[in-house]
Amino acid sequence: MKRTPPAEPLERADWEVFVRHELNVRFIRIDPGYIALFQRFLYQRFDGDIAELNRRWGTHYAGFDGVPLLKIVRGEPGVYYAYAEFISGTSEDGETYLCPLEALSVYGPRQGYEDYLAESGGSDTAAVGHRALPSGCGLC
Numbered sequence: 001m002k003r004t005p006p007a008e009p010l011e012r013a014d015w016e017v018f019v020r021h022e023l024n025v026r027f028i029r030i031d032p033g034y035i036a037l038f039q040r041f042l043y044q045r046f047d048g049d050i051a052e053l054n055r056r057w058g059t060h061y062a063g064f065d066g067v068p069l070l071k072i073v074r075g076e077p078g079v080y081y082a083y084a085e086f087i088s089g090t091s092e093d094g095e096t097y098l099c100p101l102e103a104l105s106v107y108g109p110r111q112g113y114e115d116y117l118a119e120s121g122g123s124d125t126a127a128v129g130h131r132a133l134p135s136g137c138g139l140c
Contacts, residue, residue: 001091002015002106003105003106003109004046004104004105004127005101005104014083016101017080019104020088020097021066021088023083025083025087026072026073027106028073028083028085028087028104028105028106029104030069030103030104031104032069033040034069035069036098037098037100037103038067038086039064039065039067039126040064040100041098042064042067042087045082045085047062050063053067056078057076057078058075070117086099087104127131
């Protein structure tokens with residue numbers, strides 16, 4: 001699976017449906033350049049009440065502008081649900097996703113393994129390509 005949305009239209013459409021609606025949020029990354037959009041989404045979702053977000057998330061943020069984008073979604077179920085809603089939710093017209101497709105990427109065991117191979121072998125992830133995962137890893 002490609003880390004980012006493919007260019008070819010049919011493959012891109014399949015990638016988008018899978019990432020937005022099937023893939024566990026823990027394996028989806030949101031580009032840091034979209035943090036303001038995510039924070040605005042949270043502000044609207046919690047009606048501007050940072051205390052409510054903190055209560056549901058078990059956090060102590062002073063304001064929505066202090067809420068970071070997590071690399072790995074962890075914590076209270078409310079954190080998970082907010083990320084899932086931002087990734088797969090649509091605007092009121094039902095036609096526009098809240099999070100732009102270009103903001104999404106995938107980072108799971110395969111991508112971690114590719115990064116490991118690239119780092120330990122002195123080559124970049126593009127040079128590693130789609131190597132087979134080690135046998136017995138439970139992902140094959």
